[in-house]
Amino acid sequence: MVAEVIINRGAKKLNRTFDYNIPKEIEELILVGSKVLVPFGNGGKLTEGFVVGIKEKSEFEVKDIAKLEENLTDKQIALAKWMAKRYFCNVSDCIKLMLTPGTRNKNKEKRIQDKKINTVFLKKSIEEIELEIQNEKIKSDKQKRILNFIKDNEGATIPEIEMFTDCSRAIVNTLIKNGYLEIVEKKIERNPLLGRDCEKSYKLQLTEEQKEAFKSVEKVINEEKYKQFLLYGVTGSGKTEVYLQLIEKVLKIGKNAIVLVPEISLTPQMLDRFISRFGKDEIAILHSKLSIGERHDEWERIREKKAKIVIGARSAIFAPIENIGIIIIDEEHDNSYKSETNPRYNAKEIAKILAKENNAPLVLGSATPDIVTFYNSQNLIDESEEKKINRAKIQLLELTKRANNSSLPKVEIIDLKQELANGNRSMLSVELYNSIEENLKQKRQTILFLNRRGYSTFIMCRNCGYTVKCPNCNISMTYHSYERRLKCHYCGHEEKIVNICPECHSDKIRYFGTGTQKLEQEIHKQFPNASTIRMDIDTVTKKNSHEEILNKFRNDNIDILIGTQMVVKGHHFPNVTLVGVIAADSSLNIDDYRANERTFQILTQVAGRAGRENLPGKVVIQTYNPDNFSIICAQKQNYNMFYETEIELRKQLKYPPFCDIILIGFNSYNEIEIKNISNKMYQYLVQRLNNEQFKIFRPMPCPIDKIQNRYRWRIIIKGKMTEEVNGILNACLKEIYQENIKDTRISIDVNPNNMS
Ligand code: ADP
Ligand code: ZN
Ligand code: ZN
Numbered sequence: 001m002v003a004e005v006i007i008n009r010g011a012k013k014l015n016r017t018f019d020y021n022i023p024k025e026i027e028e029l030i031l032v033g034s035k036v037l038v039p040f041g042n043g044g045k046l047t048e049g050f051v052v053g054i055k056e057k058s059e060f061e062v063k064d065i066a067k068l069e070e071n072l073t074d075k076q077i078a079l080a081k082w083m084a085k086r087y088f089c090n091v092s093d094c095i096k097l098m099l100t101p102g103t104r105n106k107n108k109e110k111r112i113q114d115k116k117i118n119t120v121f122l123k124k125s126i127e128e129i130e131l132e133i134q135n136e137k138i139k140s141d142k143q144k145r146i147l148n149f150i151k152d153n154e155g156a157t158i159p160e161i162e163m164f165t166d167c168s169r170a171i172v173n174t175l176i177k178n179g180y181l182e183i184v185e186k187k188i189e190r191n192p193l194l195g196r197d198c199e200k201s202y203k204l205q206l207t208e209e210q211k212e213a214f215k216s217v218e219k220v221i222n223e224e225k226y227k228q229f230l231l232y233g234v235t236g237s238g239k240t241e242v243y244l245q246l247i248e249k250v251l252k253i254g255k256n257a258i259v260l261v262p263e264i265s266l267t268p269q270m271l272d273r274f275i276s277r278f279g280k281d282e283i284a285i286l287h288s289k290l291s292i293g294e295r296h297d298e299w300e301r302i303r304e305k306k307a308k309i310v311i312g313a314r315s316a317i318f319a320p321i322e323n324i325g326i327i328i329i330d331e332e333h334d335n336s337y338k339s340e341t342n343p344r345y346n347a348k349e350i351a352k353i354l355a356k357e358n359n360a361p362l363v364l365g366s367a368t369p370d371i372v373t374f375y376n377s378q379n380l381i382d383e384s385e386e387k388k389i390n391r392a393k394i395q396l397l398e399l400t401k402r403a404n405n406s407s408l409p410k411v412e413i414i415d416l417k418q419e420l421a422n423g424n425r426s427m428l429s430v431e432l433y434n435s436i437e438e439n440l441k442q443k444r445q446t447i448l449f450l451n452r453r454g455y456s457t458f459i460m461c462r463n464c465g466y467t468v469k470c471p472n473c474n475i476s477m478t479y480h481s482y483e484r485r486l487k488c489h490y491c492g493h494e495e496k497i498v499n500i501c502p503e504c505h506s507d508k509i510r511y512f513g514t515g516t517q518k519l520e521q522e523i524h525k526q527f528p529n530a531s532t533i534r535m536d537i538d539t540v541t542k543k544n545s546h547e548e549i550l551n552k553f554r555n556d557n558i559d560i561l562i563g564t565q566m567v568v569k570g571h572h573f574p575n576v577t578l579v580g581v582i583a584a585d586s587s588l589n590i591d592d593y594r595a596n597e598r599t600f601q602i603l604t605q606v607a608g609r610a611g612r613e614n615l616p617g618k619v620v621i622q623t624y625n626p627d628n629f630s631i632i633c634a635q636k637q638n639y640n641m642f643y644e645t646e647i648e649l650r651k652q653l654k655y656p657p658f659c660d661i662i663l664i665g666f667n668s669y670n671e672i673e674i675k676n677i678s679n680k681m682y683q684y685l686v687q688r689l690n691n692e693q694f695k696i697f698r699p700m701p702c703p704i705d706k707i708q709n710r711y712r713w714r715i716i717i718k719g720k721m722t723e724e725v726n727g728i729l730n731a732c733l734k735e736i737y738q739e740n741i742k743d744t745r746i747s748i749d750v751n752p753n754n755m756s
Contacts, residue, residue, distance in 0.1 A: 004053035019058035033072030101295040213397040233399025255325025263313035286312030332364035409617030463506035465624035476589040489591040535563035603634035660721040668744035694719035
């Protein structure tokens, strides 16, 4: 028998199969989906590969498979193949997501018990290391193996490296000496399932609304049918309780459950709710803070059918769980469900496939649903008959009241233009200043939120709130300081910067991009006695996790937490009664068609941080655009009103769900090649895609046009993504890779989270 094997390497040219003979002694064990070692290339070096097909014989003379390492199921292989097409990547990249973390699973290793351990991280960027491997600056196989292993696992301990790569500590030391690796003392979060004893909790009597939601899903579970639901309800409306009871139901009929949550909200508090209901033996947790050893063991527990509930971040959707009775995706609007690196998969799409395969419901939950999800949950109006007909792809389940009857906070909007007109040049309005002062007096805690994102800066008139928007795309133009020009990151439209506001003719045009550090300094100046703690990309490092900063804020009763969007999610601070948003405008002016949606989501969630228990909460939102509908809707906590306005805009401007944004990204060390290849691709696209249905923008440099010496270009296509278009794009990719490409890499992403 002969196996068709895909070689596990990133190179696009290897995205095809190679034939290998299956030796007699392992013939019975080899399946489609087996991970194997095969001799490959000129030296016949043993290389990892995956069996994707088995046949009688080969037309070539073939070598033997050297070793069988692990088996996947047919379904997993089928999914990987589907993903490769859908997300324009290699099958092997997709298969990797489904393999047990850590490659060798013979000797079960001990769990790590120290609270602090030394963890080895890459010191150079992945690109730099890959280049050095390519250029043979790094020659040793063992060194390469270690670097790849650390890259794949985002850090590892020395015992883990020794065990999984079969290399000695001495080689790690050499790599440290040569500047490739560094050792960082990392505090290991205790595995929440170890030594974690929660009091058993019992199910609550559901409210009428909860009961109705529960029954709708229960019916589908009983009928063993696939159906998608949106459980839409404000924070605290009891969504989690509904999830818990649905899972209980699923376990009762002998099936299993997957629960996805955003990485950042996988907090011990959140896990406790599941553990206290179901006990820790039934639950497996998968997230990036577990060591590889722990992840490996959790994976095995699932495979051995010991764990029946998988809770985890995005990649947990690939856990080896069978007989799925329900899939739940909490905070479904969160953009972390879509991977922004290769393979660029969307866990929501994968969940849908798995739910269908298992004839099980998929439940999406959110207080601020994704506009596209909500659109799909609306019954469409049949225009010929002007009748609402029941055609929604997703069934809407609504929870309108808070389950524990706590009230929503009072939200005030402060017009910063007015503050400036009154002579207040500080970052704090009079209202916010007074509120902080009052809160300090009451010994209650405050969160100040600075909504900053990425590298982009925009310009705005401080007198009237005017920002320059692209006439073609209605998206804020980004200021490029080097050329002193404004550029549209979608279509490339450029304009000279303006010094006088075209709306109000004042000269108060300013560049925006304020940081948390500056805000902290200002707070110290204005409130010298207040204690503060800062949380942003600079303070959240490998050493100080996000969790630790928040715990310190809570446990040491620090007066003021200053942070970026990281502070928004999933946390519960009983003593926080004031939340201040320094300038709501930054997210309104991101170069993304989702700017309004992000603003609404962020503000609604931030507002939800204030006064969650018996203390009443207050939120102060400062902005130059007090009339903007996303800000007003967030103030009123009115999702429906926001949705109605936003969906109209999307329709007019042709953004999702009415149209898709397809981004074809190129990166290369070679500037001439990248221009050539992207232009060639453009030609292909113009020839193949129907020009009436697609708007194809010419290739141009990305907003961040060079990273680590690699040039970055892109083509943007606006149009409806379909199976057919997917086929055309895959064909174009295949064709372009047949050109003599030396260095350029190409990626395709549909509605990416990040356009820079
Ligand atoms: P969400 O997930 O929508 O934020 P939760 O499920 O966390 O809401 O519920 C918020 C609070 O209300 C929790 O403290 C929860 O224990 C409580 N709660 C939820 N459902 C009920 C119910 N049916 N009866 C009483 N309390 C409830
Ligand atoms: Zn103006
Ligand atoms: Zn534009």
